[in-house]
Amino acid sequence: EDQVTQSPEALRLQEGESSSLNCSYTVSGLRGLFWYRQDPGKGPEFLFTLYSAGEEKEKERLKATLTKKESFLHITAPKPEDSATYLCAVQAGNDYKLSFGAGTTVTVRA
Amino acid sequence: NAGVTQTPKFQVLKTGQSMTLQCAQDMNHNSMYWYRQDPGMGLRLIYYSASEGTTDKGEVPNGYNVSRLNKREFSLRLESAAPSQTSVYFCASSEYGYTFGSGTRLTVV
Numbered sequence A: 001e002d003q004v005t006q007s008p009e010a011l012r013l014q015e016g017e018s019s020s021l022n023c024s025y026t027v028s029g030l031r032g033l034f035w036y037r038q039d040p041g042k043g044p045e046f047l048f049t050l051y052s053a054g055e056e057k058e059k060e061r062l063k064a065t066l067t068k069k070e071s072f073l074h075i076t077a078p079k080p081e082d083s084a085t086y087l088c089a090v091q092a093g094n095d096y097k098l099s100f101g102a103g104t105t106v107t108v109r110a
Numbered sequence B: 001n002a003g004v005t006q007t008p009k010f011q012v013l014k015t016g017q018s019m020t021l022q023c024a025q026d027m028n029h030n031s032m033y034w035y036r037q038d039p040g041m042g043l044r045l046i047y048y049s050a051s052e053g054t055t056d057k058g059e060v061p062n063g064y065n066v067s068r069l070n071k072r073e074f075s076l077r078l079e080s081a082a083p084s085q086t087s088v089y090f091c092a093s094s095e096y097g098y099t100f101g102s103g104t105r106l107t108v109v
Helices: none
Strands: A003-007 A010-014 A019-026 A030-038 A045-050 A056-059 A062-066 A070-075 A084-092 A104-109 B004-007 B010-013 B019-025 B031-038 B042-049 B064-068 B074-078 B087-094 B098-100 B104-108
Touching: A003 A084, A010 A019, A019 A030, A019 A084, A030 A062, A030 A070, A045 A056, A045 A062, A045 B098, A070 A084, A084 B042, B004 B087, B019 B031, B019 B087, B031 B064, B031 B074, B042 B064, B042 B074, B074 B087
Parallel strands: A010 A104, B010 B104
Antiparallel strands: A003 A019, A019 A070, A030 A045, A030 A084, A056 A062, A062 A070, A084 A104, B004 B019, B019 B074, B031 B042, B031 B087, B064 B074, B087 B098, B087 B104
16 A cells, blocks of 8 residues: 655744755555645645656745655745645556655745 | 636535536536535546546545536536535546536535
8 A cells, every 4th residue: 555654744944044845655566656745625736747766846935856766845945935834746657647646734934 | 719618617516415516518528527615625536437428436426426417517416415515616627638627515404
């Protein structure tokens, strides 16, 4: 069974204080690792897909990296508008189902 | 705007009542999914449809049924609602990446 564990559960940052979120996974035959952002009362919004160890992707202040066992989402010089819950999910085997972690809620104070 | 549309957005049911959550996508995706989201537990897959005419159970299917009406529409039915089904329900569609709807917030009292 696919397992996805995110840490920490919550992260409080000062504006400009860079940090990283962790997503560790146990799957058989990783097809892709996905990062989503979720704002309160809304559905998850796609950020990145990573397919192989060593791959990195960036979008504004966010950078996602992937190893064989975990992924990191780095937030550089965050702003209050980066406050959200960040979800990690894996896709494995021969289908397109996603298995999600419980998420990390990030709060950035001005 | 292209995307996934869910109705209703909010619903309160009494224990034992039935209801159907509707989902439609206009992106011509083959696969559609129903997830529930509970505090501290993340998104859990209820049912999915890999293509029109097929449906399969996910991680937490008990108490639910689904219908893939056509390529656009995938509905989720609660036949006899229970308080344990109080949750936020998300529909999604995909080819390779997922697009989610805005959710249905269901309370069963």
